[in-house]
Structures are given as structure tokens and as C-alpha cells.
Amino acid sequence: MPEPLRTPLPRVVPRVLPGHEFDGLVAIVTGGASGIGAAVADRLHAAGARVAVLDRDPSHASPEHFAVTADVSDDASVRSAVAAVAARFGRIDVVVNNAGVGAQGTVADNPDDEWARVLDINVIGMARVSRAALPFLRESPAASIVNTASIAATAGLPQRALYSASKGAVLALTRAMAADHLREGIRVNCVNPGTADTPWVGRLLSSAADPAAERAALEARQPHGRLVSADEVAEAVAYLAGPLAGSTTGASIAVDGGMQNLRLRAE
Numbered sequence: 001m002p003e004p005l006r007t008p009l010p011r012v013v014p015r016v017l018p019g020h021e022f023d024g025l026v027a028i029v030t031g032g033a034s035g036i037g038a039a040v041a042d043r044l045h046a047a048g049a050r051v052a053v054l055d056r057d058p059s060h061a062s063p064e065h066f067a068v069t070a071d072v073s074d075d076a077s078v079r080s081a082v083a084a085v086a087a088r089f090g091r092i093d094v095v096v097n098n099a100g101v102g103a104q105g106t107v108a109d110n111p112d113d114e115w116a117r118v119l120d121i122n123v124i125g126m127a128r129v130s131r132a133a134l135p136f137l138r139e140s141p142a143a144s145i146v147n148t149a150s151i152a153a154t155a156g157l158p159q160r161a162l163y164s165a166s167k168g169a170v171l172a173l174t175r176a177m178a179a180d181h182l183r184e185g186i187r188v189n190c191v192n193p194g195t196a197d198t199p200w201v202g203r204l205l206s207s208a209a210d211p212a213a214e215r216a217a218l219e220a221r222q223p224h225g226r227l228v229s230a231d232e233v234a235e236a237v238a239y240l241a242g243p244l245a246g247s248t249t250g251a252s253i254a255v256d257g258g259m260q261n262l263r264l265r266a267e
Ligand SMILES: NC(=O)c1ccc[n+]([C@@H]2O[C@H](COP(=O)([O-])OP(=O)(O)OC[C@H]3O[C@@H](n4cnc5c(N)ncnc54)[C@H](O)[C@@H]3O)[C@@H](O)[C@H]2O)c1
Pocket: 030, 031, 032, 033, 034, 035, 036, 037, 054, 055, 056, 057, 070, 071, 072, 073, 098, 099, 100, 101, 102, 121, 148, 149, 150, 151, 192, 193, 194, 195, 196, 197, 198, 199, 200, 201
């Protein structure tokens, strides 16, 4: 016999009008001042959410959102930011753990302090924000966490040893959290973007010897022949975060132009 649910999940599928999926709900988006996070914040807001952007540098956050300065590698900073969101809105229903940093090189290239820094932001940062938000999520009728992992979690990419280790950890963390919190009514999922057209990739390209050739190589690596847009990733995050994904937990959605799963023949 399966163990009975301690906190029964809602048995009734909510009726939700398209465009109003997040009416009445409050969402936190980390790294929401730029790129994928900014697109997620706008997408959730457009569907009715009140959105808090937690970012190390929220100066570019849209004025539509409640911007809070927070460094996900600093537990005190995270706790005070989450408390500020709860004080402002009185509830937290959705957490999008999206803040992250890159790292380049093989396993031989990054010193220990760089390993510690990147894992601290990309992995422990998600644990810190989730931990601080859990008491509020437990009170929500539509609680959901969405983590931004990466194609680097599922495919071996050259020169990305540390970054890939961090995103593989995010994928494993997502599944473990989904198991731990299902019976509390909290769903946990992740998205795995391919190379996305964000300021991050803009910085990578501008530091390349030949930015146009580098961009063409990145585009060609994805079967659909172009970079992923931040809005495309945001759409997947919004689906996973929203009440209409009520039967989806512990899942990952690839938004990568087919890079992970397809093997095309040369034409
Ligand atoms: N762009 C891509 O190709 C791509 C592909 C797969 C996954 N991702 C992931 O998507 C996420 C967002 O990437 P992006 O391309 O939008 O990057 P971005 O650099 O445009 O935005 C990242 C945001 O996170 C914030 N941030 C960084 N460190 C932080 C910290 N310690 N505390 C709080 N905020 C912090 C930055 O200030 C920035 O606003 C990251 O987790 C990244 O690993 C990106």
C-alpha cells in the first residue's frame, strides 16, 4: 500500500484561463534582471503574477517587478531578500532558481577556489533560496519550483567541466527535491536550455577571437540552426511553474533546438 499523503494534494484540476495562470500568485525569479531570468519575470507577470526579482545587480530589472538586491551565494542576503518578498506580498507561490555563472576550461584548468565559487552560486544558491522560501511554499495552493539547468547537464560539451558539473548537480537536485516535497504539494522541475541568445552569450562572443565565427559555430551546434531565445526558455519555465502543470514534477524540459536528443543526417 502506498503511504497516504500527509498533506493531500488538490484533487480537482484547477480551471485556469489562458493568460491568467498566475493571477493572485507571487513568484521569485533569481537572476531576473538579465537574459533568461528577465524573460521569465516578464512572462509570469504577463500571466498575472506579482514578481520579485532577486539579483546581485538588479539595476536593469524591469520597473514592473519588485527588485531586491540578493547574492545567492550569501545565506544572510538570501534570507533577508525572501523575507522582504514575503513582507511585501504576504505569500510566495513560485520560485524560479535561475541565477548562475559560467566557467570555461577542462578539469585541469580551474583552481579549487573557482570550483568552490561556481558550485556555491550555481548549486548551493538554489538550495539556499529554496530553503528560505519553503515555509511560504508549504502554505501555497499552487507551489512550484523551477530550476534553470542546461544542456551541459545532459551532454558532454568541451571546455565546460566545472560548469557541466554544476548543472548536472542542478538536474539531480531537482529530482531529489521533487521527491522530498511532493507530499507537501510542492512541485519541482527544471529546464535545460541550449545556447541561448542572452547578454551572457553576448559576453562570451565578444571575448572570442572571431565573434561572428564563434556565433556561427554555436548556431550550427544546435540542430535547428540558431540560438535559443530567452522567451522560448521562459515559456517552458512558465508552463512548469503554472497550475496547469499540476501533474508534472521531477521533470526536465530541453529547450535546445533538438541538441540533446536528435541525430540528423547530413543533407
Ligand atoms: N545563455 C545560455 O546559453 C544558457 C544556456 C543554458 C543555461 N543557462 C543558464 O541560464 C541562467 C541564466 O543565464 P543567462 O544567459 O540569462 O545569464 P545572464 O548573465 O544574462 O543573467 C544572469 C543573471 O544572474 C545574476 N546573477 C549572477 N550571479 C548571481 C548571484 N550570485 N546572485 C544573484 N544573482 C546573480 C546576474 O546579475 C544576471 O542578472 C544561468 O543559470 C545559466 O547557467 C544559460
